[in-house]
Amino acid sequence: MTRQSLLSALLCLASVSALAQGPAIFVGADLKLGAQLIAENQCVACHQRKVGGDGSAIYQSSGRIDTPGALRGMIEQCNMELNLALFPEEVTAISAVLNRDHYRFK
Numbered sequence: 001m002t003r004q005s006l007l008s009a010l011l012c013l014a015s016v017s018a019l020a021q022g023p024a025i026f027v028g029a030d031l032k033l034g035a036q037l038i039a040e041n042q043c044v045a046c047h048q049r050k051v052g053g054d055g056s057a058i059y060q061s062s063g064r065i066d067t068p069g070a071l072r073g074m075i076e077q078c079n080m081e082l083n084l085a086l087f088p089e090e091v092t093a094i095s096a097v098l099n100r101d102h103y104r105f106k
């Protein structure tokens with residue numbers, strides 16, 4: 001690989017990851033950790049009991065979450081109500097995954 005093509009490959013990778021990061025408050029969020037926490041905390045299982053299907057119908061069902069900040073605030077609220085004891089960066093990671101997969105705020 002030439003220097004030039006290596007450089008453009010790197011630039012390309014950089015712009016792809018910038019796109020994937022979405023809203024500023026989710027930049028640098030650990031998406032792998034977020035997905036793992038969603039699995040570990042029964043989020044989906046409980047939502048399925050409520051709305052059926054794969055549980056994802058719960059997200060944005062009422063439309064009250066309309067910004068990235070509101071999404072993160074909702075997760076923070078669940079964190080306290082369900083006594084999940086998540087760290088702030090874990091709340092951010094979960095929010096970033098839900099945004100990537102469901103809410104898609106830019």
Ligand code: HEC
Binds near residue numbers: 058
């Ligand atoms: C014990 C059951 C239960 C668990 C566990 C649970 N949820 Fe929920 N969640 C609900 C219910 C019920 C609602 C709908 C509340 C309503 O409509 O007022 C909800 C709503 C939400 C919403 C708002 C959807 C919207 O757009 O209005 C988000 C986001 C959410 N949950 C995320 C999570 C995450 C993340 C976890 C795991 C860390 C989690 N929930 C765990 C029961 C649960």
